[in-house]
Amino acid sequence: MTITKFTGGDAVTMSSREIADLVGSRHDSVKRTIERLVERKVVGAPPSVEYLDSLGRPAVEYLVSKRDSFVVVAQLCPEFTAALVDRWQELEEQAARPMTQAEITAANANHLVAVERQQREQQVALERIERRVEDLSQTVVWDHCPQNCQSLTRVKETMLKRHGLSGAVVDYVLRVWPNQPNPAGMVRNGHEEALGSQYLVWSKHHVTAAFHRFVSESTMVTATQATHPYFEGRFRLVQKVQS
Template sequence: MTIAKFQGGDAVTMSSREIAELTEKRHDHVKRDIENMLAELKKDIPSFGGIYLDSMNREQIEYHLDRELTETLITGYSIPLRHKVIRRLHDLEEKASRPMTQAEITAANANHLVAVERQQREQQVALERIETRVANVEQVRYLDSRPAGFESMTTIRERINLRHGIPPWVINAVMRDIPGAPLPFAMVRSNHADDGAQPYAIWPKADITRRFDRFVTECTLVTAERATHPDIQQGRFKLRQRTSA
């Protein structure tokens, strides 16, 4: 566990991953508890978020809470679990209040260097992804009409919403923002180009169906119709599990 500044202060924080480890709960369940708590407290949930790389080098979300929020979170947990977390908080605060040894300073500097190098690597990956998308977009073909088996973004939103109940803003993120976002197959010229209408992008319907069916399997259901996904940082969204087209 690292001792990190919290919203500009010097308070000790505890990550959702460490809380999960101490309480022997699943990390996604602890994150769900944190999201529910922050929502009840009318806190800005994304401001407590952080990114870490899992065992498959994928970006995942965790939360960082100060002492007050950590104790609020574990109020509903059993006494032994609360005791473990509070004892760990005391240990962290004791370490933070005393001067660091030379060995701890060296370890802290090493951790900082690792974090900087990881951030630089993530930025490079993101830059390469953007450059690849730009290069591919430059090669997009233009068509005079939409072929059979292809659909526009408007059609995708309507169809995927009916298929899975996913709201438009999540569909937009899956199509444009998160890793693996599909590139358009082509741009179709509008029949009303003379009136200033712009060309629109189209995607293969079968590919989009597979894309969202896979996305649904990657989601974690919080309630019967609410879910989270590691790449959707805005929190929970509506999801209805169904298999029909």
């Protein structure tokens, strides 16, 4: 990873994503640790930069100073402090000497690969959105919700009762998750004040299958808190035995 310097200074920084890679932790866990240490005034507030995650969504990483990175790693996983020391030595050695022509060529090639990968990820995300829009444009519209379908409100009620999932997690699974179930159609809102608006409904079978998969792919970190590879941060999950 390319090292970064604060604007107007020579202080070398390490990104929170690289710290996460070094200690084998989730990036969101590293960021929460940094934020807690900042609140306690143990470390200084680091600058942040935006990047696109693997799904093409905007995300934020912190640029941590050398001193503060040791404090963060000590909080996360003390046995990996040695790995951090070794990495800082590499960064400082790289910063202390000019790059050779071969290193410049390699760095440019790596940057080009990273840009191309980011463009591919953005294209995949764009195609997913375009397919979603096309699917919605061809959606069936009913006057009444079919018995084998559920509205968003009913899905949230069901998943809260069945798995303890919050509305935000349900929204994510139905609208953002790469394996989201396609809507079955739309229903005209019969309330007078709705002014002819429509709302989406999903097949009960497809919703049940999608949430079963999402829950099966989740990892319990406490008795009631879980993580998922595609969902940033922890969420409440019950009725799932920790393995």
